[in-house]
Amino acid sequence: MLVNCVAYQDGEKLADISKEEIREYVKRPDCFVWVALFEPTPAELQEMQEEFGLHALAVEDASHGHQRPKIEEYGHSLFTVLQVVEPQGEDLQVGEVEIFVGSNYILSVRVHSERGFKAVRARCESEPHLLKHGSAFVLYALLDAIVDRYFPVLDALESELEKIEEQIFKRNTARSNIEALYSLKQKLMTLKHAVDPLMEATGKLGGARVPQVCAGMQEYFRDVHDHLQRIHATIEGIRDMQATAIQVNLGMINLNETEVTKKLAAWAAIIAIPTLIAGIYGMNFKNMPEYDFPYGYPLSIAVMIVLDLILYVWFTKIKWL
Amino acid sequence: MLVNCVAYQDGEKLADISKEEIREYVKRPDCFVWVALFEPTPAELQEMQEEFGLHALAVEDASHGHQRPKIEEYGHSLFTVLQVVEPQGEDLQVGEVEIFVGSNYILSVRVHSERGFKAVRARCESEPHLLKHGSAFVLYALLDAIVDRYFPVLDALESELEKIEEQIFKRNTARSNIEALYSLKQKLMTLKHAVDPLMEATGKLGGARVPQVCAGMQEYFRDVHDHLQRIHATIEGIRDMQATAIQVNLGMINLNETEVTKKLAAWAAIIAIPTLIAGIYGMNFKNMPEYDFPYGYPLSIAVMIVLDLILYVWFTKIKWL
Amino acid sequence: MLVNCVAYQDGEKLADISKEEIREYVKRPDCFVWVALFEPTPAELQEMQEEFGLHALAVEDASHGHQRPKIEEYGHSLFTVLQVVEPQGEDLQVGEVEIFVGSNYILSVRVHSERGFKAVRARCESEPHLLKHGSAFVLYALLDAIVDRYFPVLDALESELEKIEEQIFKRNTARSNIEALYSLKQKLMTLKHAVDPLMEATGKLGGARVPQVCAGMQEYFRDVHDHLQRIHATIEGIRDMQATAIQVNLGMINLNETEVTKKLAAWAAIIAIPTLIAGIYGMNFKNMPEYDFPYGYPLSIAVMIVLDLILYVWFTKIKWL
C-alpha cells in the first residue's frame, strides 16, 4: 500500500506526486523523492525497483522479510533493514522496516508494524536547514525515530527486572520468579536481535569511510550509533543480572527446601516423642507401678506436653520452626 | 559417479559433453565446464585432478572427507568445502559438498547427501544474463542453494525450543524436557559446525579484496554471507535460550522436590496426629476416666477427624497440599 | 545554576567574569574560559550553546541526561559524558557530568551529584605550569578527579566481598550471603557501567592520533586510562569471585540440606527404636513370659535406653549428629 509519495528540493517539500511522476522528479538535480510503502504487494515492490533501479538482491530480501537488521551498500545506494519492536500485551511484536536510499530517492517499506512515520516526515519538513542534506537526512531521521522507540521497551524490561528483584528473596515466590525471569530473557533476546546488528551497521556510517550518499552526516549517524550502544549496554546489564537472578532463584529454592525439611523434622519429633511415651504406657507388663498411681494418666499427659514445649522452644530457637 | 558434465559459453549451455571432451572445452576462451560428481571413486577424482590441474592438497582433502567448511585459494582457483545438513528421522544427517572452481571450470563433489543440485542447474540455465559471470556465478548458486537448505532445519530447531518452552513450567515434565534440551543442543551444534566456518569463509568473498575468479560478484557472496549471519544469530539465540532453559529446568526439578517434601510432611502430620491419640488411648493406666465414658470411643474418633480436617485445611491454605 | 565562570590566560586566572563577558574573552588568543554549571535549566544550556557554538546533538544529549560515558569529537571540540558514582546509604547513587571542551573554553555540567569540583579548580590554579596547556589540562584534571572518586567506592565493594567470604563457609548464613552477593553484583554493575565505556573513550586520548585540542597531553590521559584499567581489572576480579561465591553458596545450601536430612534420619531412628520395642510389649499375646518377669518393665526401658545410646554414639561418630 502506498502511504505517501513526496518530492523535496533544497529542504523544502515540492509536491505530493503520483507514482507516475517519480521518474521525472528523480532526474532533476538537487531534488529527491520520498516514498513510503506499507506491506506492499510484490507488484508494488517491482514497480519501485524499476523506478529507482533497485538491486535485485535487495528487493528479494525486502519481499522475503524476516531479515537481520543491516545496512548494505549496492553501488552508490544503500539498503537498510531495521526491526521495530512494539509491546503487544505481555509479549513483544517484531515488525520490519526496509529503507532503500539513493542520492535522489528514499523508499521506506514498513511491514508488521502498527506505528507509521508521520511524525518523522513532520520533523523533517520542519527543519529545512537539515533536510537540505537530502535523502541521507531522512535516513537518519527514520533510524533515529526507530531507535528512540526501543527506549520505552527497554525501560519496561528494566522495570520487570526490578519487580523480580523485589520478589526474589521472598519465600514462596520461586515459581513465579523463574517464569518471569525466563519471559524477561525471551524479550531481552528479541530486543537484542533488533539492536546488536544495527549497532554494528550504524558504526560504519559514523566512522571515517562512509558511503558517498551519507557524506557529511557522520555526526548524526554516530549519535544514533551511540544510542544503540547505550541500549546494548543496558541489555547486557539486564542479561547479566537476570543470569545471576536465576542462580539466586535456584539458591532460594534449595534454601526453601532445607527450611521445609527442618520443619518436617521438628514437627516429626514433636509428634513422635508423645507417641513413644504413649507406646511405653501401652505396654502390658504386669509390674508397671505407674499404672496404679492415681495421677498416672494426667502426669503422663503432662510429661508429653512439657517435653513438646521444650522441643518447640528449642526448635524455635535454632530457627527450624 | 559422474552425474553431469556440461559446457557453457556466454551464459548459454553449449552441450552435454563426455569426460574426454573436457580438455578441449576448457581451452576455449569464455567457455567453462560444469562437472557434478556424486560419491566419486578415488580414480574418478584423480581423473578430474588431471583434467583441471587441481592442487594435490585440495584433492586429498576431498577424498578424505570429514572436512571443516572452508574456502581456500590455490593460485587462481578456489577449493570450497560445504556441509549439507539434512533431517533424518529425529536426527540430523551431515553430508559434504566439495567445489573446485577455476575461471573455466567448476567441479562439485557431493558425498553422503541425498538431495542433488538439479534445481540449481535449472536456475542457472534460466538466468543467462547472470550465468554470463561464469563459474563464479555457479559457485554462488550452489552456495546459495546449500545455505537456503539450512533454514528449514533451523526452523525445526526453533519449533523444538518452543515446544520445550511450553512444557518447561508444567509439573512432571522435567525428565522429558531435559532430554529434549540435550538433543536440541546436539542438533544445534551440528548446524553450528556447518554454518560458522562457512560464514567466516564467505565473508572474504564479499569483502574488498576477493579472489580474481570471483571478481564482480561481491554483492552476491555478501548476500550469502548475510544469510549465514542470520542463521548464526538465530543459532546463538536458541543456544542462549536453551542454556537458560536447562537452568530453569533444574530450578523446576528442585521446586518439585520441595513440593513433594511438603506433601510428604503434610500427610505425615495428618496420619501421625490420630496415631498419637490412638496411642494415648491405648495406655494402660488404671485411672483413665475417658475409658468409661459412654461415648469415649466415638468422641476420640471425632477428635481425630476434626484435627485432621483442621490440618488438611491448613495445609491446603499454605499450599503444602 | 551557574556555579562559576572564570577566564584564564597563560595558566593564570584572569578574572571571574559574567556570562555576558564570555563572548569577549573567548576571542582573545591563548585565553580560555572555564564555566561550571549545576543542573542547568534548558535556557541556561541554550545560552551556553550560543556562546560557545556547541553542536546541537551534544547539547541535546546533555539536556536529556542518562547518557553512556563517552568522549565525542564535534569538529575541533570535544563532548565528554562522565558518570559519578557516590555511595548513598547502602546503595550507589549515579550522577552525571558533561564536559564541553574547545581550544578556548571548557564547560562542565554537573547533574544529580552532590560533590562539586572546587578542589579541581584549586589544584589547577596552583599548578600554572600545567594549566598553561589550556582547556585540555582542565579536562584532564576533571577526568582525574572523577576517576579518583571511583577508588573508595571500589574499595568498599572489595570489603563487602571480603566480609561475605568470611561468612560463606559458616552454617546458616546462606540466606544473608546470597542477598549480600546479589546486592554486591548490582553495585558492581553500576560501577562497571560508569567505568568501562569511559576506559574505552580515554584510550583514544592517550594513543597515537588524538583530537587536536588534547595534543601534547597524551601522557596525562594515558594515566587516567591506566587508572580506569586498574579499576576495570579489579571489578572483573570481584565479579569473577562473586560468581564463584554464588556457586559455593549453592553448594553450602545443599550441604546444609544434607546435614539436616542426616539429623532427621538419626533422630527418627533414635525415637523409632524404643517405639518399636514399646509396640512389641504392647502386644496382647497370652503367652508372653516377659510380662510376668518382675523386672520386665524396667528391663525393657533399660534396653530402649541402651539401644538409643548405641545409636547416638554411632550417629555422632559418622557425623550425622
Next chain:
Amino acid sequence: MLVNCVAYQDGEKLADISKEEIREYVKRPDCFVWVALFEPTPAELQEMQEEFGLHALAVEDASHGHQRPKIEEYGHSLFTVLQVVEPQGEDLQVGEVEIFVGSNYILSVRVHSERGFKAVRARCESEPHLLKHGSAFVLYALLDAIVDRYFPVLDALESELEKIEEQIFKRNTARSNIEALYSLKQKLMTLKHAVDPLMEATGKLGGARVPQVCAGMQEYFRDVHDHLQRIHATIEGIRDMQATAIQVNLGMINLNETEVTKKLAAWAAIIAIPTLIAGIYGMNFKNMPEYDFPYGYPLSIAVMIVLDLILYVWFTKIKWL
C-alpha cells in the same frame, strides 16, 4: 641420543653422515642436513648449537622442556615447539618435539614420546619433487605427522562423550557419569593445550608474510593450520557438550532425589495407614462395639489391605511408585 643424521640435496638423500661431517655439508649450497635427536643430553644439545649456530634462548627452551607449543623466528631460522599427545592406558601422555630449522639444516629433538618419525623420513624421501623445497618441507612433514596423530586421540574423546551420552539419562549412573565427564574434560584440556597455541603459530606460516625459510610453502602450512582448526572446533564442540552434560547430570541427580523422596513418601503412607488403624483398635475404651464383632479382627485386617491396595494403585498411577 642421536637417532639419525642425513644430508639431502635436490630432494635426494646424499648420505648418512657423522656429526663431524655436518659442518661440511651445511656449507654446500642447495644441500641441507636433517638431524634427529631423542632425549639428548645437554652436551649433545650444545654440540648441535655450535654446529648450526642456534640461538641461546631457543636451546635453553629446548633443554628445559615443558614449553608451550610455538613457532618463533630467530633471525633467518625458526624454532618450533610441538606437543605430542599419546594415549597411555586411561590417560594421555604428553611428549615434546622441538624443531630447529634453517635454510640448510633441520634438527628435531624428541622428548617423552614413544613414537619416532621414521615414517616421515620415508615419506619425504619418497617424494623428491617435494623434498626439493628443502628443510621447510621437512618441517611441514613433521608438523603434518604430529597433527595427524591428534586425530585418533580426538576420536577416542568423541567416543567417550558418546558413551557418556548413552548413559546420562539412565537411572543410577550419575556417579560414574560425573567421574567420566571430569576425566573427559581433563583429557580435552590436555589436547587443547597442545593444539590451540600451535594453531595460532601455524596461522602465521600460511598467511601473507611468512619467514623466508618457509617461502613458497604457504599452501602446505595452511593445510596443517586447517587441520588444527578442525581439531580445535571439534574440541570446542566436545567441551560445550561436556559442560551441558555436567548440568544435565546435575539435573538427573536431583530428579533421582525427587523420585526417591516420592517412593519414601508412598511407602511411608502405605505402612502408616494400617499402623493408625491398628493403633485405633488398640485403644482401651470400654465401649468399642467392634471388639465384640465376631469378624472384627479379620475385617480390620481386610480394611488395612484394601486401603493399602487403593494407595498402591494411586501411587502407581501418579508415578510415585
Next chain:
Amino acid sequence: MLVNCVAYQDGEKLADISKEEIREYVKRPDCFVWVALFEPTPAELQEMQEEFGLHALAVEDASHGHQRPKIEEYGHSLFTVLQVVEPQGEDLQVGEVEIFVGSNYILSVRVHSERGFKAVRARCESEPHLLKHGSAFVLYALLDAIVDRYFPVLDALESELEKIEEQIFKRNTARSNIEALYSLKQKLMTLKHAVDPLMEATGKLGGARVPQVCAGMQEYFRDVHDHLQRIHATIEGIRDMQATAIQVNLGMINLNETEVTKKLAAWAAIIAIPTLIAGIYGMNFKNMPEYDFPYGYPLSIAVMIVLDLILYVWFTKIKWL
C-alpha cells in the same frame, strides 16, 4: 632505602658509586647507572626523580603503589610496574617492583617483597657480552627473574588442584573440597592479576615497533612474553578445571543427599514394618485366635525378623543401604 648504586660501562662494572656521583656518570656516553631502592621514602624517590629526570606521573604512581603491572613509555624512557607473588603460609603475598629505564640509567624500586635481586645483578655481571646491551638488558634480566618466580607459585597451585581432584569423588569431602576450591580460585586470581597485564605489556617489547631503549633486544623480551603466555595458559587451564570441579562438587553433594535419603527410607521401612505388626497384635479384638496360640508371640517376633531380613537384603541389592 638505597640497596645498591653501581655504574657500568661496556658490560663491565665500573664502580659502586654514591648518590652524589650519579649525575656525573649519567653524562658519560656508553655508561649507565643501576640503582636499587627498597621501600624508599618520598624524599628518596624525589631525589631520584631529579637525578634521572623521571616523569612526575610515573613517580606519583611509584609512590602511591598498588599499581597494575604495566610498561609505559615516557619520551625515551620506560616506566615498568611488576607484581611479585610470594607464598606466605597458606596465602599469597603480593609485592611490587617499579623499574625506571632510560638509555643511561635503570632504577628499580622494590616494595612489600622479601626477596631481592642480588642474583640478577650477579648474573648480569657474569655475562658482560650481554650486559653490553646496556640498561635494556638489565630490564630484561629483572623481568626474567620476576617471571621465573611465578613458576613455583603456579606449580603449587597445580598441586593444590591435583590434591582436590583426588578427593573430589570421595564421600564426605564436599565441605573441605569446596573450601579448597574457593581458596585455590582466590590465589589463581592473585597470580592472574600479576601475569595478564604484564603479558600484554611485554608483548609490545617483543614485537615489530619497540621503544628505542629496547632496540635489538626483541628476542629476549619475546622470551619473557612467551613464559608469561605459558603461565597464562596454565592459569586458564586450572581456572577451567576448577570451575568444572565446583560443578562436580555440587553434583557430589546432591548425590550424597540422595544416598542419605535412600538410607533414611530403607531404615524407616525396616523399623516401620515390625512396628505395624506389633500394632496389629496390640489390637483388642475379642476374637483374635493368634493370641491364644502357644507360639503366637515368638512366631510374631520371627515374622518381624524375617520380613526385616528380606527388606535388608533387598535394600542392599538395590544399593539403598
